[in-house]
Amino acid sequence: MTGTVLTVTSGKGGVGKTTATANIAVALAAAGGRVVCIDGDIGLRNLDVVMGLENRIVYDLVDVVEGRARLRQAMIKDKRLPELNLIPAAQTRDKAAVSPSDMIKLCDDLRADYDWILVDSPAGIERGFRNAIAPADKVLIVTNPEVSAVRDADRVIGLIEAEEKGPGYLVLNRVKIDMVKRGDMLSTEDVLDILAVPLLGIIPEDEGILVSTNRGSPAALDDKSRAGQAFRNIARRLRGEEVPFMPLEDNRGFLQKLASRFARTGG
């Protein structure tokens, strides 16, 4: 049994790549998988803070690649989930410190001991992106239902296909169901029509994500979080389960909705 390398990328920055990486990793580890995350964003590392592991970094990815540390030394074990690990990015180097073949070698070394190796790609389509997709078995494309994010996702999907890493699995993040209903936000169907790639998950907009990032405790750890549930569903789909997509209804009752209509009319 050898591990699967999942690369999480998007083209555009700020759509939720790192949040998605952390949450999918947590959900896979909670389901019993042996998981290691690699922060591919050298110079702008963030996966460590999103996962709440920033205080325990000693060595980083570049130390491993340049031979100053062994792979196991650079790995930070998550205390909440014993099978969850992080290899942080270097903060004071740039993307050129690592090559695509370094990433392939590193991931190949990890495959024997881990079920899932998640690579968090930097934004953009340059060296860091090339590094991140080089070892990928599957590429996850995170996007938001807005024109700039979808356009960049399309570009990235094209590049992944050119590298024969396709098709690219879509994670549609920050969907605001009330805006979709009003016709003011692209729906999941619209985005799928445009991008024509398989759908892996739909994450509803959820203020709880900011709170969980504030605390360094990914939402997927919280049973009550709706976004966390959506990430857990992604993990189950990755494990081969058929999981229906959650209905993105809001939970408010009819009277509350009516009240908010009046509130808006008044405002």
Added chain:
Amino acid sequence: MQNFLDRLFGRPPAASAKTAKERLQFVLIHDRTDLSPAVLETLKDEIIAVISKHVDIVRDGVEISLTQSQRENKLVANIPLVSAPGGSKKRRR
């Protein structure tokens, strides 16, 4: 009144998502093929020139466009021919 009902029942005032989708579909076709609208215009002129050497066409009716189905792109040309009366072929000198 209609406006009030629209607000009460939350009907879309002007659905901007539709605009977003149309704009995206247009821009992506050009992104994917690296063919700008200007290049397409040149292409159209050249196609008209070549085809009209052999057959009469309705120049104003020529449409050259890029379309996509799934992730495949196609260049589609719609070139109406001048229909000759009685069906006989007529060539322009």
